[in-house]
Amino acid sequence: SQTIHQWPATLVQPVGSPLSLECTVEGTSNPNLYWYRQAAGRGLQLLFYSVGIGQISSEVPQNLSASRPQDRQFILSSKKLLLSDSGFYLCAWSVGGLVGYTFGSGTRLTVV
Amino acid sequence: QKEVEQNSGPLSVPEGAIASLNCTYSDRVSQSFFWYRQYSGKSPELIMSIYSNGDKEDGRFTAQLNKASQYVSLLIRDSQPSDSATYLCAVNILKGGGTSYGKLTFGQGTILTVHP
Numbered sequence: 001s002q003t004i005h006q007w008p009a010t011l012v013q014p015v016g017s018p019l020s021l022e023c024t025v026e027g028t029s030n031p032n033l034y035w036y037r038q039a040a041g042r043g044l045q046l047l048f049y050s051v052g053i054g055q056i057s058s059e060v061p062q063n064l065s066a067s068r069p070q071d072r073q074f075i076l077s078s079k080k081l082l083l084s085d086s087g088f089y090l091c092a093w094s095v096g097g098l099v100g101y102t103f104g105s106g107t108r109l110t111v112v
Numbered sequence: 113q114k115e116v117e118q119n120s121g122p123l124s125v126p127e128g129a130i131a132s133l134n135c136t137y138s139d140r141v142s143q144s145f146f147w148y149r150q151y152s153g154k155s156p157e158l159i160m161s162i163y164s165n166g167d168k169e170d171g172r173f174t175a176q177l178n179k180a181s182q183y184v185s186l187l188i189r190d191s192q193p194s195d196s197a198t199y200l201c202a203v204n205i206l207k208g209g210g211t212s213y214g215k216l217t218f219g220q221g222t223i224l225t226v227h228p
Contacts, residue, residue, distance in 0.1 A: 032214045034215070042220070043200070043218050043219060043220040043221060044156070044200065044218040046215060046216075046217075049214075049215055059215075090155055090156070094214045096214060098143060098144045098163070098204060098214070099144070099161070099214065100144075100146040100148075100158045100161050100202070100216070101158070101214075101216060102158065103155040103156050103157070104155060105154075105155050106154075106155045108153075
């Protein structure tokens with residue numbers, strides 16, 4: 001069966017520090033991968049998606065970046081965090097264009 | 113107009129009642145529609161998917177789709193306190209045709225509280 005792992009679960013970082021969140025998927029090949037952010041009391045905002053190794057599309061310009069160094073690994077990064085980067089970060093995967101996602105357990109990031 | 117809009121809520125229903133959650137979307141060519149449940153502090157969980165007009169039933173949940181009206185709803189029968197959560201509507205917005213690579217656009221969510 002397919003599983004998705006996301007870590008860390010909770011992170012408190014100072015403003016201006018770097019960020020690296022990792023997501024891996026098991027039990028499937030060539031998944032579509034997605035990073036979403038959910039700010040407090042708000043909806044899910046798509047940040048990046050990837051349909052293959054090294055293929056990254058950005059939905060919202062900001063100080064975050066994403067990479068996909070391996071088929072089932074998706075990384076979200078920042079060189080310098082802002083207070084506005086705080087939120088609940090969710091990685092998700094799907095296979096195909098018409099099926100729903102499966103989300104990871106999420107990382108709650110607080111920038112202080 | 114937002115691409116996916118849900119009734120703002122919060123919605124409170126007594127245990128055993130029917131909870132009705134509504135969602136409208138802007139893209140006429142959208143093909144895939146989903147309902148997710150999100151418990152406080154947790155990630156969203158897919159509970160229903162629907163692709164064609166009409167009703168789709170799964171246990172106590174029924175999803176209804178009307179593409180002509182660009183409307184999708186979720187009914188929860190015999191609501192239980194464990195159904196208390198935020199319900200997110202998600203739509204595969206195609207934005208002028210072509211593949212969207214499975215990208216889903218989510219509504220803001222409706223908070224449902226089922227009280228004993």
